[in-house]
Amino acid sequence: MKTDQAPILVWFRTDLRLADNPALTAAATATAQDGTPVIPVYIREEDGGDPWLPGGASRWWLHGSLERLGKALETLGSPLVLRSGDPATVLESLVEETGAQAVLCNRRAGPSAIARDRRVGKRLTARGVTVHPHNAALLYEPGTIRTKSDTPFRVFTPFWKALLSMPEPPRPTRAPSGLTPPAKPVSSESLKDWGLRPTAPDWAGGLRARWTPGEEAARERLAEFLDGPVAVYATERDRPDHDGTSTLSPHLAFGEIGPRQIWHAARHAAAQRHELASGAEAFLRELGWREFNHHMLREEPDLPDTPLDARFVHFPWRKDESALHAWQRGRTGYPIVDAGMRQLWRTGWMHNRVRMIVGSFLIKDLLIPWQEGEAWFWDTLVDADIANNAGNWQWVAGCGADAAPFFRVFNPILQGEKFDPEGDYVRRFVPELAKLPSRWIHKPWQAPDGVLREAGVRLDRDYPRPIVDHGAARDRALAAFGHIKTSGD
Structure with missing residues (x-):
């Protein structure tokens, strides 16, 4: 076996796993x-x-993910090298240090990431270094699923049907059994010195209690989900009071597990157990929505900042710092909204149904721009994903692809009563309301004084009254949305 070959650099980004990692697999080959x-x-x-570098919650997760990836790579024989700085400059430096003649990586999403990758490729190519990008984050390459007229899809259902008509995604590859290290050790920075985890104050206690980053944890969670909860996913995924979702989103966001692994595992589980079929199909449809958002972002690079529907550029948004702060801290006076925002603050995650409710409340009840919600989610979510974040916020606002109609304004009381009927979700995250009967848990300001006293709830002291009247706010929103719809027709 030759040992004088020029090294290969494998540049990890949002693909922090060994299995089904095309760039790593090519290097291992x-x-x-x-x-x-x-x-x-x-x-x-x-x-x-760049406003889309990892936020606070994502930095916490990144530390744990890199820690576990580093241990796994060391076991394979070649330790992970950590460096800081401009990627092009860092990679050029590593080429000088090691004599590497090739850089293998997996593509990233987002306009700034794509622009940086192009700049990196141009500078390395000028040095005679080849750059080989791969697809690790999606089932199919963006641009391969298009309408019959060869245009991008703007509605999800036909996109999903077209995706299902494609050949099956490639089967995931196994993790390498070993890697040849460089002849001389390469210096690395210390993960601890990066300060990714908060210390003063340490606000990450809820994240530590809730999550275990890393490829092994992602694989275990997928197995647990496919072993049970997926059977009722189609009916339970909208219930925040139940454990009915996969909670794989942060593992997907960091690439600790890939969509091809999930796709084939779910298909296999459904084939083995017929009772899982409907749940697995509903689950894979959500994976398809993620795919839709990523394909859309590649076609519309301004999606994180600019409404896809140009009429919304002149929408009469309100600037209300007090209301925005109340929303961020879970003090709006609407329990289902506040429970969601506090779940986010405590755990770095929020149930998907509740994300739609709190998004509708910010945009339509408060008339605060969707970009404010997008930025808050980016900083506080452990599963922050630029394509999903932008696509979903624009969907709720009514200005994106396949957008919710402008007249869809979620009633936070009815949403709470429908999807958290006993109030268990609210009680978990808004404990000051824990003793209220289920009848009043989603509208405490309407509860009789005696009920409030018995539950130990003093409105405006223990828990706020609603910061807006939903009925009046809904009328205001419909008028504003109706105006831009009429003016654009």
Whole structure:
């Protein structure tokens, strides 16, 4: 076996796993064939004015994910190299240090990431270094699922039907059994010194109690979900008071598990157990929605900042810092909204149905721009994903692809009564209301004084009254949305 081959750099980004990692698999194949050394590297990118670098909750997760990836790569024989700075400059430096002649990576989503990757490719190519990008984050490459007139889909259902008509996604590959390390050790920064986890104050206690980052945890969670909850996913996924979702979204966001792994595992589970079929189909449809958002972002790079529907550029949004702060802290006076926002603050995650409710409340009850909600979610979600975040917020606002109609304004009382009928979700995250009877848990301001006293609830002291009247806010929103609809017709 030759040992004088020029090393390969494997640049990890949002693909922090060993299995079904096309860039790593290609490098491992070279190792197996002729002993080519492999140098795994992760670069903590400098700000450079990019608003879409990891937020606070994502940085907490990133620490744990890199820690586990580093241990796994060390077991394979080639430790993970950590560097900070501009990716092009860092990679050029590593090429100089190691004599590497190739960089393998997996593509990322987002306009700023794509622009950086192009710049990296141009600078490395000028040095005679080849760059090989792969697809690890999606079932299919963006641009491969299009309408019959060869245009991007703007409505999800036909996109989903077209996706289902495609050949099956490639089967996931196994993790490499070993990697050849470089002849000389490559210096690395210390993960601990990066300060990704908060210390003063340490606000991450709820995240630690709720989550275990890493590829192994992702694989275990998928197995647990397919072993039971997926059977009732179609009916239970809208119930925040039940454990009816996969909670795989943060693992997907960091690439600790890939969509092909999930797709084939769910298909296999449904084939083995017929009772899982409807739940697995509903689950994969949600994976399809993720795919839809990512394909759309590639076609519409301004999606995170600019409404897809140009009429919304001049929408009469309100600037209300007090109302925005109340929403962010879960003090709106609407229990289902406040429970969701407090779940987000405590655990870095929020149930999907509740995300729609709190999004509708911010945009339509408060008339605060959807970009404010998008930015808050980006900083506080452990599953922050630029395509999903932008696509879903625009969907709720009514200005994106396949958008919810402008007249869909979620009633937070009725939504709470329908999807949290006994109030268990609210009681978990809004404990000051825990002793209220289910009849009043979603509208405490309407409860009789005696009921409030018995439950130990003093409105405006223990829990706020609603910061807006939903009926009046709904009329205001419909008028504003109706105006731009009429003016655009």
